[in-house]
Amino acid sequence: MQLAVTFRHMEPSEALKGYVQERTGRLVKYIDKPLEAQVTLTVNKFRQIVDVVINANGIRIAGQESHDDMYAAVDLVMEKIERQVKKYREKIRRHKPTPGKELMWRRDTYELESFEDDREPVVVHTDSYFVKPMSIDEAAMQMELSHQDFLVFNNASTQMVNVLYRRKDGNYGLIVPQSS
CATH class of the missing domain: 3.30.505.50 (Sigma 54 modulation/S30EA ribosomal protein, C-terminal domain)
Incomplete structure (x- = not known):
């Protein structure tokens, strides 16, 4: 999995980057395709914002959450992304892929x-x-x-x-x- 973590309006933290890497790594068990993830961690005056965009074999899943604590914001957005991935996976199981030319x-x-x-x-x-x-x-x-x-x-x-x-x-x- 390719992961790009961007820090905005804050100092880069290896501990926070490692935590984001651990949380996004859990998605591999749901999607076996090559994953690309872009995570943007932003600090505003009163809140911490986490934006996540996951690309997996032509599928784009995005989520954003904010919280007073950056770790809690990461947890919230990753829970949202995991729900979306599970929902997508269930729909794929029910749908038969349609043949055709890309x-x-x-x-x-x-x-x-x-x-x-x-x-x-x-x-x-x-x-x-x-x-x-x-x-x-x-x-x-x-x-x-x-x-x-x-x-x-x-x-x-x-x-x-x-x-x-x-x-x-x-x-x-x-x-x-x-x-x-």
């Missing part, structure tokens, strides 16, 4: 100034990731676990790229491309 997807970010002038837009950031084949239910489950606002996926039944997004009313919307 696609490579690319997302570009443009500078705002380039749209205000008559200049061509300039790409300032590009993300590339694999679009996994999955059903709409699996995509909704993945979005729920990752707390993202949208998810691009390859619809296993139609073999087309779809976008599932979270609406302001809390429900989901689905964008399906149509050919004319």
Whole structure:
């Protein structure tokens, strides 16, 4: 498991880093895939905040907790992450994986100034990731676990790229491309 611990507004502590490493190491018994974990420990004036993002074979699970004590905040967020991982694991056991071909997807970010002038837009950031084949239910489950606002996926039944997004009313919307 790869672990990155970031300290913000506080001095790095080997004891705290070791504690975070021990707590995140427990996730290996639930997910046998290679894990990547990013943990950010932040101290504000009145509270201690712990952000955790776990990536495991295309699955992103995130959680955040705050408490007066940093160790207690780590415990709270790791309990939340463990619940999410167990929930995901149970759903995977009930679902049969859908066969299909993974696609490579690319997302570009443009500078705002380039749209205000008559200049061509300039790409300032590009993300590339694999679009996994999955059903709409699996995509909704993945979005729920990752707390993202949208998810691009390859619809296993139609073999087309779809976008599932979270609406302001809390429900989901689905964008399906149509050919004319």
